[in-house]
Amino acid sequence: MSEPQRTAPVSVVLGALASVQSAVIGALAIGFSGIGGSGRIWIALGTLVAATVIGAGVAYVKWRRLTYTIGEADIRVESGILSRAARSIPYERIQDVSLEAKPLPRLFGLVAVKFETGAGGGEDLALEYLTTKQGEALRRLVRERRDDTSETAPGLAAPAAARPEDEDGEVLYALTPRRLLTFGLFEFSLAVFAVLGGLLQYVDNISSVDIWDVDLWRRWLAEQGETVATIGPMAQALGALAGLVGLVLIGVVTGVARTFLRDWGFTLTRSPRGFRRQRGLLTRTDVVMPAHRVQGLVIGTGILRHRFGWHSLSFVSLAQDSENESHVVAPFARMDEIARIAGAAGFCLPDAATRWQRASKRHRTDLAVRDAAAFVLLAIPAAIFAPLGLFLIPLGAAVIAVGVNLYAWEFRRHAIDAAHVYASHGYLSPRQEVATRLKLHSVEIAQGPLARWRGYATVHLGLAGGTFAMHGVPLPEARALRRAVIETIAATDYSRLDAPLTDERDQALSAAQPGLSANRLAT
Amino acid sequence: METAPASALSAQPLADADDDGEGTLTKLHPNYAHALRVRTTLMAVPFLIGALVLELVVRDEGVIAQGIIAGPVLLIAILLILRIPARRYGARGYQMSADRLRVVRGILFRSDTVVPFGRVQHIDVDQGPLERFFGIATLTLHTAGNHNASVALPGLGEDLAREMRETIRAHIRRETL
Numbered sequence: 109m110s111e112p113q114r115t116a117p118v119s120v121v122l123g124a125l126a127s128v129q130s131a132v133i134g135a136l137a138i139g140f141s142g143i144g145g146s147g148r149i150w151i152a153l154g155t156l157v158a159a160t161v162i163g164a165g166v167a168y169v170k171w172r173r174l175t176y177t178i179g180e181a182d183i184r185v186e187s188g189i190l191s192r193a194a195r196s197i198p199y200e201r202i203q204d205v206s207l208e209a210k211p212l213p214r215l216f217g218l219v220a221v222k223f224e225t226g227a228g229g230g231e232d233l234a235l236e237y238l239t240t241k242q243g244e245a246l247r248r249l250v251r252e253r254r255d256d257t258s259e260t261a262p263g264l265a266a267p268a269a270a271r272p273e274d275e276d277g278e279v280l281y282a283l284t285p286r287r288l289l290t291f292g293l294f295e296f297s298l299a300v301f302a303v304l305g306g307l308l309q310y311v312d313n314i315s316s317v318d319i320w321d322v323d324l325w326r327r328w329l330a331e332q333g334e335t336v337a338t339i340g341p342m343a344q345a346l347g348a349l350a351g352l353v354g355l356v357l358i359g360v361v362t363g364v365a366r367t368f369l370r371d372w373g374f375t376l377t378r379s380p381r382g383f384r385r386q387r388g389l390l391t392r393t394d395v396v397m398p399a400h401r402v403q404g405l406v407i408g409t410g411i412l413r414h415r416f417g418w419h420s421l422s423f424v425s426l427a428q429d430s431e432n433e434s435h436v437v438a439p440f441a442r443m444d445e446i447a448r449i450a451g452a453a454g455f456c457l458p459d460a461a462t463r464w465q466r467a468s469k470r471h472r473t474d475l476a477v478r479d480a481a482a483f484v485l486l487a488i489p490a491a492i493f494a495p496l497g498l499f500l501i502p503l504g505a506a507v508i509a510v511g512v513n514l515y516a517w518e519f520r521r522h523a524i525d526a527a528h529v530y531a532s533h534g535y536l537s538p539r540q541e542v543a544t545r546l547k548l549h550s551v552e553i554a555q556g557p558l559a560r561w562r563g564y565a566t567v568h569l570g571l572a573g574g575t576f577a578m579h580g581v582p583l584p585e586a587r588a589l590r591r592a593v594i595e596t597i598a599a600t601d602y603s604r605l606d607a608p609l610t611d612e613r614d615q616a617l618s619a620a621q622p623g624l625s626a627n628r629l630a631t
Numbered sequence: 632m633e634t635a636p637a638s639a640l641s642a643q644p645l646a647d648a649d650d651d652g653e654g655t656l657t658k659l660h661p662n663y664a665h666a667l668r669v670r671t672t673l674m675a676v677p678f679l680i681g682a683l684v685l686e687l688v689v690r691d692e693g694v695i696a697q698g699i700i701a702g703p704v705l706l707i708a709i710l711l712i713l714r715i716p717a718r719r720y721g722a723r724g725y726q727m728s729a730d731r732l733r734v735v736r737g738i739l740f741r742s743d744t745v746v747p748f749g750r751v752q753h754i755d756v757d758q759g760p761l762e763r764f765f766g767i768a769t770l771t772l773h774t775a776g777n778h779n780a781s782v783a784l785p786g787l788g789e790d791l792a793r794e795m796r797e798t799i800r801a802h803i804r805r806e807t808l
Contacts, residue, residue: 548750548776549750549774549775549776549779550747550774550776550779550782551745552742552744552778553741553742553743553744554740554741554742554743555741555742555743556740556741557739560741568779569776569778570774570777570778571777571778572775572777573777574777575777575778576778587653590745594731594745594747597747597749598730598731598748598749599749600749601749601803602749602750602751602752602775
């Protein structure tokens with residue numbers, strides 16, 4: 109049993125800095141407002157000093173009162189100044205451990221260590237902050253204890269740092285700055301205007317310029333409008349063009365900047381224990397995902413990048429990135445690179461041998477009719493009330509809707525093989541999903557009234573950490589599919605699912621088949 | 632062990648279109664239909680009161696004939712109470728086999744779910760006040776999947792629900808050991 113430990117002492121400084129950060133705005137507001145007359149500068153300074161002292165004090169007490177214990181079976185954190193809280197997480201339940209270094213802690217060589225158990229989305233336990241070395245040692249320790257708990261209980265006293273470094277595995281995928289730039293070009297974003305809007309609002313709050321004053325803008329527009337009117341139509345067109353180009357340029361630059369901030373130095377490595385992902389320019393994150401926890405894959409793409417053959421790959425698992433998204437393991441890659449990563453995780457991507465099944469043609473027809481009907485209904489009032497000929501617009505849209513649905517059907521397909529299920533949909537940016545048959549949890553055949561009448565169904569497969577659905581599957585096929593999947597699932601109990609993949613990555617998958625007959629004998 | 636619940640069921644196979652080569656569904660406890668009916672009645676009461684209040688308000692104005700609001704509402708409520716619970720009861724069913732439970736439900740939107748016992752995380756048997764009065768219970772199976780995280784099977788006889796829970800639990804234990 110190890111002793112309760114404290115986080116790095118420098119955390120106190122960071123805590124104090126955080127409270128100063130939040131006090132600065134208040135102090136500025138006091139400084140620029142009319143409160144206190146000429147002495148307001150002193151009031152502002154006093155506020156700042158008080159905030160710093162109080163913040164540092166609170167940070168210190170918090171640091172004193174937070175301890176973590178690395179036990180034999182779990183990791184325990186006790187915290188709280190007045191009300192105490194003790195949380196314990198068993199090693200086997202830890203889905204992944206991630207190290208996150210935001211810019212400021214990075215300067216001090218500190219990281220936040222986050223443990224995820226998959227309960228309710230966000231991280232369940234975070235230690236802020238440990239030194240980078242401590243963080244990595246802790247992660248290695250947790251991983252080893254987790255793998256050991258079932259087999260070897262004794263021998264835990266051996267310090268983990270003495271073990272050979274097993275994290276420097278084979279590099280599966282890395283983003284070079286050059287490719288990152290290409291990636292950034294596809295990440296066109298106008299989010300900067302939202303930020304600007306927010307800033308304007310802020311300026312409005314702390315300055316006397318009322319930006320929501322319509323008259324102000326009208327005056328300004330009128331002045332500018334007169335100037336524009338005098339320069340002639342040619343220059344006006346040029347100006348509009350320049351504005352458009354500027355907009356595109358801003359969007360592209362924003363996209364590139366955001367991509368660089370998020371994915372700078374993106375590296376995915378495969379070690380015997382799992383996958384390790386490092387990324388980030390200012391905020392550096394370092395996540396390790398055990399390979400056997402990967403439940404499924406999602407291969408996505410974008411409308412434009414799809415035309416250039418770029419795709420992204422995410423792992424579906426109980427642990428998730430922020431905003432409840434699956435772990436991105438390759439944000440911008442060629443299909444062969446993705447296939448290599450998928451292979452390392454024990455998945456095989458659909459290939460020429462995959463027997464794809466299309467959605468029912470009746471499903472296609474119904475969707476086309478449904479979408480077209482909406483436009484046709486719109487055309488009726490248009491024909492009656494609108495000027496002559498205008499009703500042709502919704503009618504044209506109806507025709508387009510039919511065409512789009514017929515085209516989209518080509519991309520809506522699903523397949524099943526000995527170990528996996530596949531689904532694919534989307535016609536402008538096709539999205540593929542792959543899941544292991546063995547790691548599914550339930551199968552539902554759902555039918556609306558129309559689907560029942562027309563004899564097709566949606567098959568929902570229960571996937572931990574994600575969803576998996578096949579749409580428009582003909583009913584007999586849906587039933588056959590369910591029978592096949594359930595046979596695989598029922599053969600292996602949940603408790604045996606998470607057994608770590610040993611040397612042969614496909615062992616767990618091939619083990620399912622003999623397990624099936626053994627299970628039959630048992631029952 | 633698997634045959635135990637089967638003998639305890641009031642085994643009445645569904646004779647209608649649900650027999651699809653997937654095996655026959657077992658009907659729920661007949662009291663479930665009564666419980667549904669009571670629940671529908673309780674749901675209709677606020678609407679009836681609302682209609683009556685409106686009726687009273689409008690009657691003082693003296694514009695329309697009596698019962699022109701409350702009448703139709705009452706009629707619809709009676710129709711719903713008579714028809715819907717019976718149909719919902721008829722649409723529901725389950726099928727328990729050696730290693731899985733199949734739950735079928737829905738009048739318009741049909742859903743047909745199979746949960747293998749090997750994927751059950753935990754099992755609930757719930758009884759609301761109404762269910763206790765009618766001697767029935769709801770069996771809920773929880774899985775780790777995001778879709779169908781919990782599959783509920785209401786309207787089982789109290790003892791049967793417990794018996795099924797024991798069967799599923801025994802199966803899980805056997806698999807784990």
